[in-house]
Amino acid sequence: MRHQSYLYYVAYLLFFMLLQQVLTGNAFRFWLWETTNFVPLTNLFTGLAVLFAVQFTRSFLETQRYLPSFDRALVFFTILGAIASFFSLLSYFADGIFSWLNLLLPYLSLVTALLLLSSGMAMVLRNQRSAFFYVGAWGFMLLGVVVFVLQHIGVLEHNEFTIASLQAGAMFEAVVLSLGLGDRINLERVRRQEEQERAIRSLEEKEALIMQQNEELEQRISKRTAIIQEKIKT
Numbered sequence: 001m002r003h004q005s006y007l008y009y010v011a012y013l014l015f016f017m018l019l020q021q022v023l024t025g026n027a028f029r030f031w032l033w034e035t036t037n038f039v040p041l042t043n044l045f046t047g048l049a050v051l052f053a054v055q056f057t058r059s060f061l062e063t064q065r066y067l068p069s070f071d072r073a074l075v076f077f078t079i080l081g082a083i084a085s086f087f088s089l090l091s092y093f094a095d096g097i098f099s100w101l102n103l104l105l106p107y108l109s110l111v112t113a114l115l116l117l118s119s120g121m122a123m124v125l126r127n128q129r130s131a132f133f134y135v136g137a138w139g140f141m142l143l144g145v146v147v148f149v150l151q152h153i154g155v156l157e158h159n160e161f162t163i164a165s166l167q168a169g170a171m172f173e174a175v176v177l178s179l180g181l182g183d184r185i186n187l188e189r190v191r192r193q194e195e196q197e198r199a200i201r202s203l204e205e206k207e208a209l210i211m212q213q214n215e216e217l218e219q220r221i222s223k224r225t226a227i228i229q230e231k232i233k234t
Contacts, residue, residue, distance in 0.1 A: 066128075
């Protein structure tokens with residue numbers, strides 16, 4: 001697997017964990033600057049989590065190669081995540097502007113989660129082994145996102161279950177994705193080993209062919225030499 005898949009995955013986990021710390025009210029413990037308004041940080045970490053989750057999906061599922069139509073949609077959501085992150089950062093230093101992000105980002109997260117799950121399902125239909133881990137992971141995450149967003153917009157009541165749904169979904173997602181990454185590593189190791197074995201067999205076949213051709217050439221030379229010698233004697 002290409003190294004960028006790891007980088008995207010680690011970046012996604014980092015910003016998602018920071019987002020959870022803000023949502024649970026623990027951010028003030030590690031935040032270096034004094035502030036009482038963590039809403040822009042919520043938007044910032046949400047946008048960055050969306051951005052890197054989408055990029056991880058593109059790399060892990062190789063959507064540009066296997067799902068070009070889905071990949072174009074994923075690129076669009078990557079751009080949305082980057083734009084949202086940029087304006088969220090501006091709103092942190094200029095409190096009160098870009099308040100529309102507070103309404104946009106929950107829906108952006110929900111739609112992104114659905115798109116990522118759909119991309120995984122499309123790869124499952126192609127019988128890609130890694131996609132099964134991916135769909136299982138995002139299934140847990142999507143469930144957590146849906147419950148959390150619904151309580152955030154007032155459809156579900158605020159209680160311990162709905163508030164912790166995002167963390168629970170993220171925990172199960174991280175476990176399953178880690179298993180998927182490990183499985184992908186093993187598959188690629190086996191694939192490289194098979195390619196090396198094929199290359200060795202191909203080299204051995206070429207060497208055997210060259211030896212056979214040399215032997216045939218030597219036999220021809222020997223026969224011609226024998227014929228010439230007989231003509232000289234006669």
